[in-house]
Amino acid sequence: MVLRWLLALLILVTFVGLYANEHWMTRRLALDGLGPTQHLELVDDSGSGGTSKARLVGKPGGPLAMQCEIRPVYQWPFCELQIEMKEGDLDLRRFSHIRLWLHAEGPTLDKGAAQVRVFLRNFNPVYSKAAEAEDLKPQEVGFAPGAQPQPVELRLSQFVVSSWWAQTHPLPVSLVGPELDRIRIISFSTSGQVAPGTHVIRVDRAELVGDWVAPETFRLGLVGLWMFSLLGYLVWESRAVRGRLRRSVSRSRALEKLALRDALTQVANREGLSRALELLIRSQGELIFPLSVVFVDADHFKDINDRHGHDVGDQVLQLLAQTLRANLPRDDLVARWGGEEFVLVMPQTPAAEAVAVAERLRHVLAHTAWPAGLSVTASWGVAQADSEAALEEAMREADQAMYRAKHAGRDQVISASA
Numbered sequence: 001m002v003l004r005w006l007l008a009l010l011i012l013v014t015f016v017g018l019y020a021n022e023h024w025m026t027r028r029l030a031l032d033g034l035g036p037t038q039h040l041e042l043v044d045d046s047g048s049g050g051t052s053k054a055r056l057v058g059k060p061g062g063p064l065a066m067q068c069e070i071r072p073v074y075q076w077p078f079c080e081l082q083i084e085m086k087e088g089d090l091d092l093r094r095f096s097h098i099r100l101w102l103h104a105e106g107p108t109l110d111k112g113a114a115q116v117r118v119f120l121r122n123f124n125p126v127y128s129k130a131a132e133a134e135d136l137k138p139q140e141v142g143f144a145p146g147a148q149p150q151p152v153e154l155r156l157s158q159f160v161v162s163s164w165w166a167q168t169h170p171l172p173v174s175l176v177g178p179e180l181d182r183i184r185i186i187s188f189s190t191s192g193q194v195a196p197g198t199h200v201i202r203v204d205r206a207e208l209v210g211d212w213v214a215p216e217t218f219r220l221g222l223v224g225l226w227m228f229s230l231l232g233y234l235v236w237e238s239r240a241v242r243g244r245l246r247r248s249v250s251r252s253r254a255l256e257k258l259a260l261r262d263a264l265t266q267v268a269n270r271e272g273l274s275r276a277l278e279l280l281i282r283s284q285g286e287l288i289f290p291l292s293v294v295f296v297d298a299d300h301f302k303d304i305n306d307r308h309g310h311d312v313g314d315q316v317l318q319l320l321a322q323t324l325r326a327n328l329p330r331d332d333l334v335a336r337w338g339g340e341e342f343v344l345v346m347p348q349t350p351a352a353e354a355v356a357v358a359e360r361l362r363h364v365l366a367h368t369a370w371p372a373g374l375s376v377t378a379s380w381g382v383a384q385a386d387s388e389a390a391l392e393e394a395m396r397e398a399d400q401a402m403y404r405a406k407h408a409g410r411d412q413v414i415s416a417s418a
């Protein structure tokens with residue numbers, strides 16, 4: 001469930017992120033010639049021997065507007081509205097576009113729409129020694145604002161170094177191309193082939209636009225996020241699988257323990273006895289021999305069931321098992337062989353010693369307080385095994401000895417060797 005929510009969240013983050021990167025995560029810088037950072041200046045060809053005249057028009061607080069009287073005195077007459085960066089040059093590599101709402105009017109030589117040139121002037125100590133406007137490398141794009149829908153969006157990569165400037169400023173090959181890292185002046189100028197007369201250039205709005213995070217980088221980040229999440233999921237999943245495995249192993253061990261124990265008497269069952277013997281032989285080897293096997297069978301147990309009921313019979317079996325278990329050393333094994341029959345396995349015990357133990361147990365049974373005031377006795381058969389190979393035979397002999405005890409009148413111990 002949590003996983004589904006996380007997946008839904010991840011998909012949401014991806015879509016919102018892509019949309020935000022496209023529409024909201026943009027960097028903008030208004031070029032308005034206002035404030036302490038931008039300084040507005042008008043330049044015309046009077047500095048180059050011409051007589052063209054530029055002046056600011058329009059209301060204060062309104063759009064930047066320049067009126068220019070072009071007079072064909074200087075060879076390349078022009079007027080230019082410059083926005084100078086007063087507090088440090090602009091690194092335009094952080095932007096991708098310049099967006100312009102521009103208006104231009106005036107006579108043209110070809111009767112077409114009035115043209116404007118947009119300049120990005122870059123400072124570089126290699127060629128900007130005097131730091132005058134003409135020493136800044138101009139990179140330009142020219143177009144007729146009236147001939148296209150507004151705003152006009154120019155990619156910064158469209159700007160090329162002005163050829164007229166390159167001719168008078170020979171540069172090493174490494175510097176001949178556009179440079180956008182230290183833009184000091186952004187300007188709007190009349191076209192290079194301008195007709196004499198009155199011209200107006202109005203900048204209703206201008207802004208530099210860039211991405212906070214480049215779309216390629218952002219998408220790469222999203223791919224990284226998905227990969228990271230997937231990796232996290234795989235780690236989490238493999239841990240969960242290991243946890244489940246651990247739990248199921250401990251559950252099956254618990255079940256195995258249950259399967260090896262007799263449910264009624266809580267001592268080992270036949271399978272449990274055989275596993276315990278295997279373990280004993282594997283860990284102790286021949287050290288467990290001589291080993292004695294004792295078969296114990298409750299006497300007249302059917303009568304107990306018949307006279308007092310099955311429940312009392314069960315209680316007798318439980319008490320018999322507990323009494324045997326409680327009166328034997330830890331190393332000795334007690335198991336229910338079936339019905340009212342039990343087996344005792346005594347490592348490092350010769351038959352004579354086992355007979356003595358069985359006798360002692362027989363006396364304990366005689367003094368035990370049985371349910372329903374019963375007196376419960378048992379018949380005992382003892383046999384000795386001297387090696388692993390002799391174990392099965394010893395079991396058979398002990399069983400037979402126990403039957404001999406039954407036939408001899410019950411409530412007694414008989415050794416196979418007797």
Ligand SMILES: Nc1nc2c(ncn2[C@@H]2O[C@H](COP(=O)(O)OP(=O)(O)OP(=O)(O)O)[C@@H](O)[C@H]2O)c(=O)[nH]1
Nearest residue numbers: 297298299300301302303305310311313314339340
């Ligand atoms: N209450 C109870 N009775 C059981 C259980 N398992 C076996 N019995 C009963 O134990 C009785 C064993 O009877 P027999 O094999 O005739 O042996 P016995 O009556 O003890 O006679 P001897 O062994 O010859 O002394 C049967 O009646 C079985 O039903 C058990 O788990 N609970």
